[in-house]
Amino acid sequence: MQTTRSEALYRRACELIPGGVNSPVRAFRAVGGTPLFYHQGQGSRFTDVDGNSFVDYVMSWGPLILGHAHPEVVEAVTRTAERGLSFGAPCEEEVLLAEKVVALYPGCQQVRFVSSGTEAVMAAVRLARGFTGRPRILKFEGCYHGHSDSLLVKAGSGLATFGTPSSAGVPAALAELTVVVPLDDEKALEEAFARNGSQLACAIIEPVPANAGLLVQRRAFLAKLADLCRTWGALLIFDEVISGFRVARGGAAELFGITPDLATFGKVIGGGMPVGAFGGRREIMEHVAPLGPVYQAGTLSGNPVAMAAGLATLRVLERENGWEKLEKLGQELEKALNPILAGRGQLVRLGSIFWLYLDSSPAPRRFEAIAPQAAERYRTVHRALLQRGVYLAPSAYEVGFLSLAHNSDDLARTAQALQGALQEVSW
Ligand SMILES: *Cc1c(COP(=O)(O)O)cnc(C)c1O
Numbered sequence: 335m336q337t338t339r340s341e342a343l344y345r346r347a348c349e350l351i352p353g354g355v356n357s358p359v360r361a362f363r364a365v366g367g368t369p370l371f372y373h374q375g376q377g378s379r380f381t382d383v384d385g386n387s388f389v390d391y392v393m394s395w396g397p398l399i400l401g402h403a404h405p406e407v408v409e410a411v412t413r414t415a416e417r418g419l420s421f422g423a424p425c426e427e428e429v430l431l432a433e434k435v436v437a438l439y440p441g442c443q444q445v446r447f448v449s450s451g452t453e454a455v456m457a458a459v460r461l462a463r464g465f466t467g468r469p470r471i472l473k474f475e476g477c478y479h480g481h482s483d484s485l486l487v488k489a490g491s492g493l494a495t496f497g498t499p500s501s502a503g504v505p506a507a508l509a510e511l512t513v514v515v516p517l518d519d520e521k522a523l524e525e526a527f528a529r530n531g532s533q534l535a536c537a538i539i540e541p542v543p544a545n546a547g548l549l550v551q552r553r554a555f556l557a558k559l560a561d562l563c564r565t566w567g568a569l570l571i572f573d574e575v576i577s578g579f580r581v582a583r584g585g586a587a588e589l590f591g592i593t594p595d596l597a598t599f600g601k602v603i604g605g606g607m608p609v610g611a612f613g614g615r616r617e618i619m620e621h622v623a624p625l626g627p628v629y630q631a632g633t634l635s636g637n638p639v640a641m642a643a644g645l646a647t648l649r650v651l652e653r654e655n656g657w658e659k660l661e662k663l664g665q666e667l668e669k670a671l672n673p674i675l676a677g678r679g680q681l682v683r684l685g686s687i688f689w690l691y692l693d694s695s696p697a698p699r700r701f702e703a704i705a706p707q708a709a710e711r712y713r714t715v716h717r718a719l720l721q722r723g724v725y726l727a728p729s730a731y732e733v734g735f736l737s738l739a740h741n742s743d744d745l746a747r748t749a750q751a752l753q754g755a756l757q758e759v760s761w
Contacts, residue, residue, distance in 0.1 A: 339383040340371045364709070364729040365716040375402025377739035380725070388725040389744045391688075391734035395727075396576050396601035399660075399686070400650055401739025407605050410646035414639045422633055427641035434648050435603070435613060439574075440584045441593035445613030446622060447636045451575035451600025452480025454610035455538070457622075457630045458596050459484060461612070462536035462569045464628035465621050470530055472513045472537040472568070476701030478545030479538060479573050479598075487512045488701075517549055518699035520558050531566035536596075538571040541586035544733045545576075546701050548682045548689035553590050560592050569618070575600035575610070576733075579648060581685045582657055605647030607640035656738055660686035663736050663745075670749040678761060679708070686736040690715070690726065692761075704731075711761055718755030724748050 347354035355361045355369065362369045370382040378401055380390045390402070400407060414427065428447060435445045448454050459471055459482075471484060479485040486501045487509050500509065513534070515526045527534070541556055543549040563570040572594040578585040579602040587593055596614035603609050613619065623629045634640075650656065664683050671681045671690075679692035691697060692712055693705035712730035719726055724747065726734055 341368050343371045343383065344368045359727070359729050359732065362728045364731075365713050367717060367720075369728070370720075370725070377401040377403075378737060378741065378744050386723070388720075388723050389740075389747055390725050391736070391748075392725060392727050392732075393735040393737050394606060395732075396580065396735050397604055397606045399580060399602045399656070399735070399737050400605070400647055401737040404605075404647070404650065404739070406650055407643050407646045410642040411607070411639055414642040417638070419639055420634055420637050425636065425638045425641070427638045427645060428636035431603075431641045431645045431648075434645060435599070435611060438579065438583050438648070439597060439599075439613065440587040441595075441615060442597060442613040443616040444619035445611050446619070446630065447641070448610040448612070448630075448632050449608045449634050449637070449640075450480070450610045451573075451598065452482055452610070453632070454575065454598040454600055454612045455479040455485060455571075455573055456482040458571050458598050458612040459536065459538065460630065461618065461622060461628050462571060462596065464626070465618050466535045466567065466569065468533050468535040468568070470511050470513055470533040470535060472515060472526060472530070472534055474517045474539050474543070475514055476517060476546035476549060477538075477540045477543050477573070479540070480575075483508050484512050485538075488514045516700050516702070517543060517551060518555055520555060523555075523558060523562060527562045527566055527568075531562070531568065534566060534568035536569040536571050537563050538573055540573045540576065541590060541592070542577040542581055542684055542687065544687055544689075546731050547691060547698065547704055548684060548687060548733050549699050549701065550682065550684055550697065551699060553592075556590055556592050560594075563595075569595040571595065572597045574598060576687065579603060579651065580660075580687065580735075583652070602647065603644050604640055605643040607637075607643040608634075609637075609640045609644050650738075654738065657685070659738060660736055663740055664688065666742070667736065667745050667748070670745050671752055674749060674753050674756065678756065679711075687733050688736070689733045692730070707761070711759060714759045715752075715755050718758050719751050722751035722754055724751040 344354050353361045373383045374381045381387050432445050475488045483504045515522050574585040574597050578599040582588040598612045600610040621628045668681050682689040682691050682697045693708040698704045709730035
């Protein structure tokens with residue numbers, strides 16, 4: 335069989351980069367085969383280096399909410415880049431994006447920009463510890479908050495995919511400070527607070543957990559968490575790196591009507607450029623250096639080109655009533671796919687985030703409720719969809735993303751591909 339260009343590039347990459355990739359799930363280990371090398375993206379589609387075209391539902395894992403290479407984002411990036419790529423000094427673009435974030439996100443009075451979601455969460459947790467003077471943090475099983483040491487404990491997709499509950503290299507002394515609780519379980523939550531409450535600096539949660547499938551939470555559970563945080567004096571951190579500016583204008587905080595003390599952002603906020611942010615109440619944020627004692631810094635933080643991409647993205651979303659359109663598109667996708675799945679699985683969805691769950695059991699709300707056989711089925715279905723021009727994330731535990739560029743044609747093509755794919759497998 336002839337070697338494709340993707341295969342040839344992958345072989346070269348494997349010599350030079352561990353596993354041939356710069357982020358583990360990209361390696362296709364969970365679904366088999368070799369990863370496709372992207373050549374060009376336009377709207378909802380991309381072409382790989384062999385000239386094959388696909389409907390893309392990975393969308394760079396969430397940032398591309400307007401689709402690939404949206405003309406206004408490309409224009410903003412180009413125009414800004416012509417004046418310089420980075421200054422390491424204040425620029426107008428960071429003020430404009432900060433104004434936008436503060437205007438859109440509930441309870442956010444100040445914000446600081448960083449370069450990734452991992453950095454945002456790491457800094458928010460340090461801030462919570464610095465503000466409260468307490469050492470412990472509480473997180474939920476299956477929630478991913480980036481790869482900083484304290485948070486790499488029972489952390490979802492990339493890790494679930496490889497069957498390791500946590501990572502080598504994280505000192506036990508640090509992991510011990512992280513209390514892990516199951517999602518969707520008020521009783522376990524109350525017990526964890528009763529045991530650790532006075533030592534907890536914060537509780538951090540993905541209010542829309544989307545890194546171990548899509549584990550949609552009940553509002554009552556999130557409200558309980560907010561209550562317990564208030565009672566015990568722990569800060570509530572919403573990790574909105576995926577959900578922020580995606581599930582609603584004001585993210586999950588707006589959707590559920592629950593305002594956290596701090597929130598972290600990433601993905602959509604950079605429109606495809608490396609941007610993260612953390613923000614919240616002024617009295618807390620003023621503990622960050624240079625105003626306060628909590629140190630945090632970044633050479634490329636507030637980078638003008640990245641800020642411009644984020645700002646252009648949020649402007650288009652607002653102007654085009656993006657969140658409503660994405661919800662409609664999500665409903666359309668659900669209507670197209672669920673009859674084809676016909677009880678063999680379901681499309682779990684919240685707005686423009688969806689998860690192809692290939693089991694007849696009810697949509698899980700916590701990590702251990704995910705049927706293990708769903709992952710095995712996903713391997714086969716993923717490959718069959720790829721052959722039919724539909725690109726889903728190369729892991730059963732990852733979600734898919736709709737963008738404003740996806741259209742009825744894409745959905746029809748996807749439905750047809752799924753129909754064909756499901757004929758190849760039986761369960
Ligand atoms: C992606 C993600 C992160 C980490 O962001 P990176 O930019 O990959 O470092 C953190 N939290 C959540 C909820 C995420 O989905």
